[in-house]
Amino acid sequence: MSGADGGVLTTCPYCGVGCGVRVPAADAAVQGDVTHPANGGRLCVKGSTLHETLVPQGRLLQPLQRVAESGPDALQPLAWDAALDRVAGRFARTIAEHGPDSVAFYVSGQLLTEDYYVANKLMKGYIGSGNIDTNSRLCMSSAVAGHKRAFGEDVVPGCYEDFELADLIVLVGSNTAWCHPVLYQRIVAAKERRPALKLVVVDPRRTPTCDLADLHLPLRPGSDVPLFNGLLAWLAAHGAVDRDFVDGHTRGVDAALAVARDSAGDLDALAGQCGVQRERLEAFYALFAATEKTVTLFSQGVNQSGQGTDKVNSIINCHLLSGRIGRPGMGPFSMTGQPNAMGGREVGGLANTLAAHLDFAEPAQRALVQRFWASPRIAERPGLKAVDLFEAVHAGRIKAIWIVATNPVVSLPDADRVREALRRCEFVVVSDVVQHTDTAQLAHLLLPALAWGEKDGTVTNSERCISRQRAFRPAPGEARADWWAFAGVAARMGWADAFAYDTPAAIFDEHARLSAFENDGGRRFDLRGLAGLTRAEYDALAPIRWPVLERGQGTDRLYGDGRFSHVDGRAVFVPTAPVAPAHAPDAAYPLVLNTGRVRDQWHTMTRTGLAPTLGGHLPEPYVDLHPADALACGVRDGGLARVISRWGSLVVRVRSSGELRRGQIFVPIHWNDQFASDARVGALVNPVVDPHSGEPEFKHTPVRVEEFRADWHGLAYTRGTVDLQRLAWWVRVQTTAAQRYEFAGRGVIADRAQWARAFLGVDEPAPDWIEYRDDGSGVYHAAYIRDGRLQACLYIAPREMLPARDWFAGLFERLRLSLRDRASLMAAEPFTGGADAGPQVCSCYKVGRNTIVKAIREQGLTTPRQVTACLKAGGNCGSCLPEIRGLLAECALVERAEPA
Ligand code: SF4
Numbered sequence: 001m002s003g004a005d006g007g008v009l010t011t012c013p014y015c016g017v018g019c020g021v022r023v024p025a026a027d028a029a030v031q032g033d034v035t036h037p038a039n040g041g042r043l044c045v046k047g048s049t050l051h052e053t054l055v056p057q058g059r060l061l062q063p064l065q066r067v068a069e070s071g072p073d074a075l076q077p078l079a080w081d082a083a084l085d086r087v088a089g090r091f092a093r094t095i096a097e098h099g100p101d102s103v104a105f106y107v108s109g110q111l112l113t114e115d116y117y118v119a120n121k122l123m124k125g126y127i128g129s130g131n132i133d134t135n136s137r138l139c140m141s142s143a144v145a146g147h148k149r150a151f152g153e154d155v156v157p158g159c160y161e162d163f164e165l166a167d168l169i170v171l172v173g174s175n176t177a178w179c180h181p182v183l184y185q186r187i188v189a190a191k192e193r194r195p196a197l198k199l200v201v202v203d204p205r206r207t208p209t210c211d212l213a214d215l216h217l218p219l220r221p222g223s224d225v226p227l228f229n230g231l232l233a234w235l236a237a238h239g240a241v242d243r244d245f246v247d248g249h250t251r252g253v254d255a256a257l258a259v260a261r262d263s264a265g266d267l268d269a270l271a272g273q274c275g276v277q278r279e280r281l282e283a284f285y286a287l288f289a290a291t292e293k294t295v296t297l298f299s300q301g302v303n304q305s306g307q308g309t310d311k312v313n314s315i316i317n318c319h320l321l322s323g324r325i326g327r328p329g330m331g332p333f334s335m336t337g338q339p340n341a342m343g344g345r346e347v348g349g350l351a352n353t354l355a356a357h358l359d360f361a362e363p364a365q366r367a368l369v370q371r372f373w374a375s376p377r378i379a380e381r382p383g384l385k386a387v388d389l390f391e392a393v394h395a396g397r398i399k400a401i402w403i404v405a406t407n408p409v410v411s412l413p414d415a416d417r418v419r420e421a422l423r424r425c426e427f428v429v430v431s432d433v434v435q436h437t438d439t440a441q442l443a444h445l446l447l448p449a450l451a452w453g454e455k456d457g458t459v460t461n462s463e464r465c466i467s468r469q470r471a472f473r474p475a476p477g478e479a480r481a482d483w484w485a486f487a488g489v490a491a492r493m494g495w496a497d498a499f500a501y502d503t504p505a506a507i508f509d510e511h512a513r514l515s516a517f518e519n520d521g522g523r524r525f526d527l528r529g530l531a532g533l534t535r536a537e538y539d540a541l542a543p544i545r546w547p548v549l550e551r552g553q554g555t556d557r558l559y560g561d562g563r564f565s566h567v568d569g570r571a572v573f574v575p576t577a578p579v580a581p582a583h584a585p586d587a588a589y590p591l592v593l594n595t596g597r598v599r600d601q602w603h604t605m606t607r608t609g610l611a612p613t614l615g616g617h618l619p620e621p622y623v624d625l626h627p628a629d630a631l632a633c634g635v636r637d638g639g640l641a642r643v644i645s646r647w648g649s650l651v652v653r654v655r656s657s658g659e660l661r662r663g664q665i666f667v668p669i670h671w672n673d674q675f676a677s678d679a680r681v682g683a684l685v686n687p688v689v690d691p692h693s694g695e696p697e698f699k700h701t702p703v704r705v706e707e708f709r710a711d712w713h714g715l716a717y718t719r720g721t722v723d724l725q726r727l728a729w730w731v732r733v734q735t736t737a738a739q740r741y742e743f744a745g746r747g748v749i750a751d752r753a754q755w756a757r758a759f760l761g762v763d764e765p766a767p768d769w770i771e772y773r774d775d776g777s778g779v780y781h782a783a784y785i786r787d788g789r790l791q792a793c794l795y796i797a798p799r800e801m802l803p804a805r806d807w808f809a810g811l812f813e814r815l816r817l818s819l820r821d822r823a824s825l826m827a828a829e830p831f832t833g834g835a836d837a838g839p840q841v842c843s844c845y846k847v848g849r850n851t852i853v854k855a856i857r858e859q860g861l862t863t864p865r866q867v868t869a870c871l872k873a874g875g876n877c878g879s880c881l882p883e884i885r886g887l888l889a890e891c892a893l894v895e896r897a898e899p900a
Contacts, residue, residue, distance in 0.1 A: 008472040009033050011459055012047040013110065013452040014602050016336030017182045018461025019047055020543065023453070023472050037543055038160060038461055044181035044877040045600055045614065045843040050452065052611035054473065060435040060448040061477025075446070080478060083447060084485065087402065088492030090427045091127070094400045100129035100379075104389055104398045107349060108405035109136040109338025112457030112469055114507040115482040116340070117347040118499065119404070120355055122490045123383075124348065125375035126498065130360065130383025131398065133351040135406040136341040137386040137694060142303035143334035144345060144353075145693040146312025149574050150320070152566030153357055154345055155524050157559045158295065158331040159463040159545060164190040165329030168291035170200045170284075172224065172315065173301015173699075175207040178599040180299070180335055181879045188212060188878065198291070200284055202227065203301060204594065205659045205666060208882030215283055218661060220275035221592050221700050222581040225307060227274050228314035229576060230264035231285050232257060235321050240289035242323025249562035249570055250320050256573035260317075263578050273578075275661075288318070293329035300337060300596065304699050306582050309692035313574035320571050326560035333462075340459040343466075346525055346546075347511060351383035352694070356515045357525040372517045373498065385694030386412060387687055394421035402429040404482055405449065407604040409438040410672040413696045414647045415682030431482055434606045438673045438680070448479040452607075455481055457504040460546070464555075466530075467543040483507060505538035524558055524565055581700040582688040585663070589645060589702035591629060594666045595681050596698075599879050600843055601670040609675055615733040616806070616840030620742055621671035621679035622655040623705060626662045630654060633705040638799065640708035640729060640744060643667060645701050648683030651708045651729050665705065669698075676731045677724070710744035712778065713799040716760065717741075717808050718792035723759050735809035738792075744799075752780040752796060760784060760792045772826040777801065783825040788816035793825050803828030804836045806848055841887070842873035842880045852884060856891045864888065 007024040020036020021043065030050045034041035063083035068074035078086075094102050105123050107116065116134075123132040147154045163169055163186055176184040191197045191212060201213040202224070210216045219227055235241060236257055246253050264270045271278040288294060296319065302311045316332045324330035336342055348355035358365040360382050370378035384392055390408065392398040394417060401422075412418045422428050422442040430443035433451040440446055449455075456471040483504065490499035501507050509531060516528035529548035533541065544554035564571040585592055600614040608614045623643050625633075635641040635654045642651050643665070652667060660666060671679035688697040710728055717738045724730055730743040749755045753771055757764055768785040779801055783793040790811050795802055807830045811821055824831040837848030855861055855870050864884045868875040874884050 008470050009035070009468070010453075010470040010472065011339065011467040012043065012050065013339050013469070014046050015180055016338055016341055016462040017180050018339055018459060018465060018467060019043055019182050020467065021047060021050065036467070038463070038465060039182045042182045042185055042877065044879050046602060046608060047182075048844060048877060049611045049613045052613060053607040054451075054453055055610055056476065057610060058434045058436060059451075059476060059479070060432055060446055061479065062448055063478065064435070064446040066444050080480065080488075083445060084488040084492055086445060087429055088489045091400055091489070092493050094427070095127060098399060100127050101131055101383075102398060103127065103129065103400045104131035104133075104384070104393070104402075106386070106389065106401060106403045106406065106408060107132060107134045107344070109134060109139060109336070109341040109344055110405040111340060111344065111349075111482060112455060112459060112504070113340060113343035113347060113511065114457040114504040115404075115486070116344050116349045117507055117511045118483040118486040118490075118501070120348045121373060122486055122499070124354065124379040125370065125373040126377070126490060126493070126495050128377035128379055130351050130379040130381060131389065132349065132383060133386045133389050134344050134349040135386070135408070135411060136336070136338060136344050137350060138304070138411060138696060138698070139300060139337040140303050140334060140341050141350060141385070141693040142305065142308030142690050142695045143298070143312050144350065145309040145690070146316060147334070149309070149692075150313055150316045150572055151559065151564045152572075153524055155558050155565065156334055156342075156462065156464055157326045157557060158333050159556050160186065161556070162295050162329050162331060162333070163187050163297070166197065166293045166295040167329070168198045168200065168287060168294040170202065170288070170294065170296040171209060172202040172296060172298040173303075174297055174299035174335060175203070175205070175209050175596060176297065176299070176335070177208040177211065177879065177882055179337070179597050181599070181877055183335070184209065185878045188881075198287060200287065204661065204664055207659060211882035211885055215280065215287070217274070217276050217280055217284060220273070221594060221664060222305070222307070223274040224302060224305075224311045225314045225576050225578045226264045226270055227281075228311070228318055229260035229578065230267070230270045230281065231288060231318050232260040232314070232321060233265045234285040235289055235318060238289050241321055245323030245562060246321060249564070250573060251568070251570045252573035252575070253321065256317050256575045259575040259577050292324065294322075294324055295329065295331060295333055297333045297335055299335040301699060303693075303695055304697065305695070306688045306690055306697040306700070307579045308690040308695045310574070310576040310579070314576040317573050317576070320573055325571075326557050328557070336462045339461070342460040342462065342464065343458065346460060346515070351385050351389070356511075356517070357523050368518055369514070372514050375498065385689070387689050387694065387696055390418045390421045393425050396424065399425065400427040401425055402431070403439060404431040407437050407439045407606070407672070409442065410604045410680050410682055411669070412682055413685035413698065414687040415680055415685070416648050417687070418682075431485060432606075433479070436674055437604065437606060447485055448477060450475055450479050450481050454479065458508060458541070464545045465543050466541075466546060468539075468541050503535065505533065505535050508538060509533060522565070529553060581697065583686050583700070583702050585702040589704050591625070591663060591665050591703050591705060593643070593645065593684060593701040593703045594664060594699050595669050595685065596666065598668045598670065601668070603670065604672050605670050605675055610734055612734050612736040612809070613843050613846065615735065615740075616846065617843050618668070619733040619740070620731045621650070621652040621668060621676055623652045624655045624657050624660055624666040625705065626660050626664070627656045629662055629665070629705070630656055634707050635705055640710060642706045642708045643684060643703050644706065645684040645686065645703045647686060647701075650681060650683060651678045665703065671731070677727065677729050679731070709746075711746050712744065712749065712796055713802055714743045714745070714794065714796040715741070715802050715805055716743070716792065716794040717812060718760055719812065720761055720792065723761065726755070726759055735812070737812035738809060740805070740809065749796070753782065756780070756782045756794050756796070760794060762792070770822060770826060781826055781828055783822070785817060785822070790814070790817055790821075790825070795828060804838070806838060806840065807836050841883050844876035845872040847871050847873035849887065852887050853891060856888060862888065862892075
């Protein structure tokens with residue numbers, strides 16, 4: 001569909017906010033869709049640089065099969081027909097020999113609902129196994145389990161507008177400023193309009209989200225259940241109970257309150273347990289008790305836990321006791337990580353759900369789905385959840401697996417074991433957009449998928465809003481939709497009629513009809529108003545929140561009438577007795593590892609790693625820890641450290657941001673073998689899962705940190721490839737016209753010039769090779785220029801003597817280097833083009849730290865608004881505003897300490 005002013009309206013493929021995007025023309029810079037209810041025209045820096053990811057680099061363009069057991073490049077093209085024959089034949093043979101549970105699909109919250117629907121129907125309704133799970137298991141399956149226990153159905157009762165209508169917003173386990181930036185900007189704007197709106201952040205880290213918080217509770221990792229049990233007991237003790245609501249619309253309050261009082265009734269003990277001052281606890285509880293319009297947003301900090309489901313229910317319990325649910329400006333709110341995590345839940349993409357919010361437990365529900373599909377069989381029981389599923393692959397019980405749009409060798413806990421499981425597996429199919437991922441390297445068969453901008457279908461964001469993702473570019477090479485590949489395999493397995501879809505619109509229609517099939521209102525997930533859309537109506541579908549009972553009429557909120565999805569219509573209080581994390585720190589592993597996202601990267605970087613703008617903010621994987629812990633571990637800010645758990649290790653840069661308290665460390669989830677030598681944090685994470693949801697414990701793994709010793713350090717930019725085997729450690733960063741490498745090595749380099757040429761792949765003698773050497777200090781600079789253009793430059797030095805590097809990338813965009821440019825390269829200082837801007841703070845306008853600090857000092861700026869007016873920094877998505885505020889505070893402190 002075109003916007004009123006032309007261009008294609010589609011949806012951002014990154015986080016669960018689900019922002020509308022307008023594409024003015026293929027390959028042009030994207031814009032926010034001003035008509036979309038999620039973002040009203042805003043985009044964060046990831047969304048606004050989507051066009052930078054639409055590049056051919058690394059694309060998988062045809063089916064490939066591995067012809068030798070070893071070697072990542074031993075791949076041979078084959079036709080789609082042959083590829084689908086091979087998948088169908090191998091799956092059919094495995095099923096015939098070992099039964100339906102010997103095969104599995106592992107899919108993704110990146111899939112469109114239509115892809116998801118077909119995959120789920122094939123596995124559960126035709127193959128007859130529950131073994132389809134999704135990477136959304138790692139993200140929000142605890143919220144799903146919590147919703148089902150409390151409400152009787154996986155329903156998010158509210159919508160984003162509630163954040164603007166609330167008087168109190170509690171953000172729990174969510175660095176919203178970085179992970180859901182547009183929603184955070186909506187909250188910031190609401191608070192600016194209405195300063196009385198209070199913001200409480202519950203998070204062990206002092207993240208950028210705390211920037212605007214009225215109260216931050218830096219609770220001890222794993223103590224969320226005691227915190228909310230304490231709140232429940234407080235509400236009961238202080239008369240903040242909606243007795244009519246509790247009596248008329250819920251059950252189980254006494255048992256939940258008994259557990260809450262027993263486990264968290266003593267505030268002094270509770271304060272000690274949570275590691276938070278008693279006064280802060282009381283301030284939070286009093287604020288919650290006094291504020292009718294309260295929204296509690298929770299995200300991965302709650303879900304990714306061995307007790308994630310109980311954490312979710314401990315939050316919901318407080319909203320049920322106070323009757324604050326389903327009405328404007330109030331309610332518990334689960335933010336999903338991925339763009340279509342909720343779409344996957346709708347179709348049954350999780351191994352323990354069936355389809356259309358129906359379940360395995362009820363024979364009648366299984367029969368209903370089978371009847372609708374007219375399928376030969378239906379899975380009788382839930383399949384294996386992600387961690388167990390790969391364990392079954394490791395054990396050889398699952399012998400064939402099809403992995404679609406996800407990278408489990410990076411993202412799952414105990415990821416080295418997952419890698420080993422896939423090495424052992426008899427048949428691994430990987431469908432992906434890019435050819436080289438850590439998981440694709442283990443595939444027997446690679447299938448080329450459509451990327452964002454090429455695929456066509458729907459997604460559902462965190463507020464139940466179904467939006468179209470529209471194609472605006474032709475499919476490159478032989479890339480095809482995932483639903484088409486699943487349907488092709490189904491046809492070859494003998495079920496052509498049931499999978500005879502010709503368009504995503506036909507699949508969506510079937511999905512909508514299933515949601516309404518024999519649904520007398522017991523299932524709130526109901527799209528009957530979207531059934532029977534014509535192709536043109538589907539193409540033009542405007543964002544709409546489910547349930548949709550009438551054409552064009554969505555639903556903003558659910559459960560406001562106090563009628564829940566349990567058979568008796570009541571919501572359920574779930575008693576939540578606190579359980580300590582499975583693995584406690586000890587003398588060998590004294591620190592607690594927390595993992596999460598950074599502002600400008602997404603998942604395993606297969607897309608964001610291509611965008612030069614996004615590589616500037618935090619270009620390297622890092623471990624963040626308290627300076628005192630760094631000292632105790634013998635590592636220093638800016639150095640390299642090895643982080644080790646019982647399950648694995650990695651090597652990353654040390655960073656002491658001041659966000660963490662002693663005893664805790666943080667490592668981002670994104671980096672993998674394609675971008676760094678040794679930075680898969682999944683390899684360290686304990687494979688502990690929540691007993692209800694199966695969601696892994698990504699927030700609490702005992703680790704230790706040690707210095708990673710290197711004899712020399714280096715930096716290189718190159719248009720070509722480099723010989724990574726020569727290095728002990730490296731990181732690759734995409735810039736506009738070159739790749740940047742940070743690296744370190746061991747031993748002595750006898751001849752630096754020879755080493756540098758070999759590393760950069762420059763033939764000897766290089767006609768335009770310039771160099772500077774200072775053997776006394778161990779410094780070596782070299783640049784390779786061809787036809788006046790810079791091809792590569794390289795710097796080797798003790799770490800502290802490596803140059804500031806953010807200006808080098810610009811030299812690769814020049815058609816001809818000047819003499820001053822050449823001199824700059826050797827001096828490693830910019831003689832032309834102004835001063836070094838410093839590390840990137842504002843990615844949207846590429847404004848560096850040094851530039852901002854200079855403007856603050858020289859122009860006496862005191863507010864973020866003034867910085868934006870002066871430099872534009874912070875004026876687009878606003879994700880960098882917390883950092884700008886930090887720089888303003890830093891400069892003010894320095895000024896106070898050193899008055900002019
Ligand atoms: S907030 Fe999320 S959905 Fe919106 S533009 Fe950013 S990444 Fe995309």
